[in-house]
Amino acid sequence: MSILKPDFIKPVGLGALIFAALAFLPSLVDSYYMSLAISVVSFAVLATAWSMFSGPTRYISLATVVFFGIGAYTVAVLGEVLPFPLVLVCAGLAGTMIALLVGFSTLRLAGVYFVIFTFGLTELVRQVVSWYEVNVTREMGRYVFLDITQNDIYWQLLALFAVLLLTGFILGRSRLGFALRIIGEDETVAKHCGIDVTRVKVALFVLSALFMTLTGAIMAPRWTYIDPVIAFNPMLSFQVVIMALLGGPRRLLGPLLGVIPLTLLFEVLTASFPNHFSILLGCVFMVIVYLLPGGVVGLYEKYRAPKKRVLATDQNAKTGGSTA
Amino acid sequence: MNTEILLSISGLHKAFGGLIAVNQMQFDVHQGEILGLLGPNGSGKTTVMNLISGALQANDGKVVISGKDITNLPAHKISHSGIARTFQLVRVLPDLDCVENIEAGLAYRTKPLWGDAAHGAALELLDRIGLAKQAHTPAGDLTYIDQKRLELGRALALQPKLLLLDEWLAGLNPSELQDGIALVRKLKIEGLTIIMVEHVMDAIRSLCDRCVVMNAGAKIADGTPDEVLSDPEVVRAYLGDSHA
């Protein structure tokens, strides 16, 4: 592992500096901007975590909210029973377990079947949780009164995002990450290269689900009241997919490039056109689909491509380039 | 010829719905030999290859390599037991460059290589299969023959005991074919055991120590190329009644 090499230390160090700077945001802006920042960071975590699995494997998962909701619901159930860090651990465990179960049972589905399956899963989990609450606990809709401020939530999310990016960065240079790329290219070949495809996919699915679950758990105290409809809102899954696809799910920072403009756009549209939000959102969406087919990363690469290719061939002759 | 048996297949059976693709197949492959697996189209050759490599699961029968039963193990475990393969329709990893394609073979084998070691080994292997200059070309941009080379390189990277070549020589023009035959011969000299499914008779005659001929999912002949190709049953199966 190349931990001490400059091509590792440099980006990680830079990232650490940026995150350290971002941690001071609450002292600079008012709580509206903080709530906006929370929105950006939470979507950044979700979209990056989504892309971590879905980018290389090209599986479009609509199960984001399953894990997000499990996190949120864990807080609703245990929030007042256990200290918050412990609640997060429980949420993580719950998310991991469900992800393992789902992963092993579904990852052999391909293409649109997986898409629909994951969507169906959202509904199923919501129905099962509802049914359990109605028939077993006879308590639908839970109250979360926790002393967690908006800034606390922001810092937690920021830390989670930092950990996620670091994980993704290390993963990109690891055998596991490489295996995932091979699987994305050709699963049959991957198997015959000795890769335990199921294990790799499940591992990544679980890892990605873990971050989603934690995001849900961290966000939950913000809403005071949580019921299955609030926790498992399928719109969230769609938003995440769209942000990630807009940004470019095959690069570590790609999703972020989709999250920032879209979150701001949603915000501006909501604020300026409350009665025509849907129509404008739909139009903007179409414009994105038609004008930015490769996502923001695609656009970037398109305009950078000629330069890069020259550089690449230059380098190839001497060093042989890197796999990143 | 070394008489030690490397791979042994017995009672292998595979059906797709009502269609029996492989019927009670059995044959052995000896250490260091090239075995040709022949037969008319649809006779089940590729299915046998898929059953050996774990791409398909057998309904019945046994596949044993070096004394180890690998029947119906998942493909990656079979790969770890020392079997590598190429595909009938060439399969490279199109968006990855050649070095990465080879590294894919290096990184997950029983004794994996990773990082600088893998990079070095990949370049070395590319040199061996004649692709050193294309090291950083995405595999999808290679010509057909180079993709075939690369696919072979990836299989070799796995350091297999047994190599399965599924019509690896198909679709090459005559001069490419000669290069291809030479390359396979070199592998044999290096001590690799090979099963090849092939239609090109030239290649079969010049490369194979022994041939197994299949028809309608079952074995109909087993012997040297000359023996089997003169076997009347084989001729009938292969060339039709009028030639028999």
Next chain:
Amino acid sequence: MFSYAVFSGITLGGMYALVAMGLTLQYGVSRIMNLAYGELVIVASFIAFVFMTSLGINPLVGLLIIIPASFALNWVIYRILLTPLVARAKNRGMLEVDSILATFGLLFIVQGVLLVWFGGNYYSYDFLNNAVDIFGATIAANRLVALGFAVVIGLGFYLILTRTRMGTALRAVAVDPTSARLVAIDVNFASCFAFALGGAMAAVGGVLVSMFLTFSTSMGVVFTMKALIVVIMGGVGNMLGALIAGLILGVAESLVATYIDPGLTIAVTYVIFLLVLLIKPSGLFGRAAS
């Protein structure tokens, strides 16, 4: 009790099938994963509502106007919005992603327009609500009408697709669009036609369900999801499959409500659906993709 549960399940399932059949055509033949499908169902419901309450035109008569109008509307949608995506897609997967994204945008636009015109309220009207006794079960006439439409459309299209030249051509486009061009099929036209036809069927579904369901502008996605489930379960592009899958779901829901717990009706839908996906991903009547 049992016969009632089964029969009311069949009417419910007929409704599911009815709403899903257009989507199976749009997705099966035109390869458009239309997330705005449910919105188009709802649009038809609203038009039927306006016809009924403001103009006094009964919804079944209204179909005579609504079917051609929605066919035309969907034709235009395909020509203007989807043709560029079809043209630029290098493969089926790309078109699937692009069409998901584009129709997701369309979903918002349609919903937004409905919202401006009709507001967020619930809507419902009264038509053909008289009870009909059939096989010992009492069912509302409007539901029987919907069931009848579902069966006629399902069987009718099954016959058209398998017995006529045009139908075979549509199936050819579904199986292999490139080869279809090589047998003189105008694939763009066929896709557009199938999409428009699917849209018209969505409208039929919308009109018929509006006779017995309470609807609002935000309910489209419910229909889209139900339709997707039925389509995938029945096998993409298979009309008969959609009909049978719909009926299975309806009867299962009804039986669960009667004998286990009505609280599990939606859960059982998804359990069946997920099981089908796991055991036979190509759907009950679909063939494995090659």
Next chain:
Amino acid sequence: MLDIKKLSVSYGKHAALREVDLTVDRGEIVVMLGANGAGKSSLLKACAGLVPAHEDTRITLSGSELTELSAHKIVEAGLALVPEGRGIFGELTVRENLALGAFAKRAREAEKQNLERVIDLFPKLAERLDQAARTMSGGEQQMVAIGRALMSNPDILLLDEPSLGLSPIMTGELFKALAAIRKTGVGVLLVEQNAHQSLAISDRGYLIENGAITGQDTAKALQSDPAVQKAFLGLGAA
């Protein structure tokens, strides 16, 4: 009858074909020989309208312009392609595949006769008419593909490597069938790896290398041309 002038095709920056001129006449078989990647398939696809050609390309069939027509209209004009990999509708029955061949308006009137003609040519298909095409062997699928193309009542038939993956006996049967097709007045343009057998049934041949025509002659002359022998026929063939 088929007249190709200055056909150029490129994929992105890669030029697959450069200013190719080629003709095929009524009732003749023309074979195109070349290595993999020489541009043979691109030529057929461009003729059939599956890939766009450059602006100054002119493709005409019996004098009527094919350039810039879309694929389905080219079929209507009388050109049918049997693509590499056959391109049959695997989920549909053989009968449906053949019926779709006659989807073109030009073919509808003579559908019955054409079907009989195809069955005459490939008697094996007669017993398999209601079988799903994908369940058949490679050779039978190739028959369906060619049969389907013939159902469109074409003036010109284009075949892309029809012998690929076929046993020698099947290949022989196939080429016999092509010779029979020629007799009905259809022009055949054949792209082949199997130079031996294809030259044996052809009237003329073209050599193509790196996207350009490098030679053309009668089939007989090509068969005895040493350069061709070396490049395409293989030395010491069995």
Next chain:
Amino acid sequence: MHISAKLRLATIAAATTAVMSTATLFGANAQETYRIGYAISKTGPAAPGAATSTIPNYEMWVKEINDAGGLQVGDKKLPIEVVEYDDRSSSEEAVRAIERLINQDKVDFILSPWGTGLNLAVAPILDRAGYAHLAGTAVTDKAPQLAKRWTNSYWLLGTGEQYAVELAKFLEGLKAEGKINDKVAMIAVADGFGIELSKAGREALEDRDFDLVYDKTYPLGSQDLATIVNDIKALGADTFVAFSYPPGTLGLTEQSRVLGFNPKVFYAGVGTAFPLYKNRFGDNAEGVVSLGGASEDAPKIADYIKRHVEFAEREPDRWASIVNWATLQSLQQAIERAGTTDREAINAELAKGGFDTILGTYKPGDQTFWQVGQWQDGKFVGLAPTDMEGAAELVFPKPEWKAAQ
């Protein structure tokens, strides 16, 4: 190729400018107006509810005040300026919208969103920023605790328990008179509201020696309840109770009519008190019992309904709308009584109560409205609490269903 590339860049540039310029629009302006903000569900699952009982009241209230020249604040008349957002039925959106109203728009007063979940999501933020919270459409058993926790919050519709208990008491009376048997069939929607009410209803009914012969839930979003009705029909219960949401309420009514299930007491709601219900069922609404109620003969209420019809082109619902309107009237009077736009002063006035509203003398949070009502002759009259002034006589038993047109 080149042109389209340029076009794309231009579009992106334009979009960026649009984002930036709109951002500057957020700034506040001088106090010539009274700024009222609200974020409410215009889209999503909560939209129909909001559109029925909340949005028209807000809009009508603002219009009526502005038509009269504005709020009387001291010696000035301040017209109301509205900042409205769509929370898209999402708690997270609601939270952010409220933050925006507080910090960016710096509005003077914030009206509540629709629904229990959304009101609870925004409550802590409003409390922290010192805004009063008139939660108009939340039914929660925690209402009393919540009011204590956030001192300026008012949970206007009270607890689920009170509706259930009031209903049980009412049924107990009927049972004592020998009018109904002791069998009750109860169905509830599997959502916070349905579960709270059915839980309380179960206890209250069992305490009063009722036999719950059917006690199940149905999932949110399910409209097809024919099998449930058919099952219940066979059980011989004189009383049918559904704690359902509007689509379910309509579905249950419809299917009961088709199946000829006509219990002596037919209770269903939310949704029965909606104008939609009356429009949909016409004469068949007669005798159906539900939550809410209105003394429609009282001049103030009659006038309110009339104005609502003029303004929104439809009637208000006979439950939350009426309470909401009374609360808006209270707010207006609190501001005028305070004579200042100072929030604390207004909050203090709100806490004092004693406002003159359509519900009589009213303080936000007073549960002085009808808990049980019934459609009688096209009016949704109040039945219970029976000791309230103007309580109507129950139409009993529920009339036979009439055939549909």
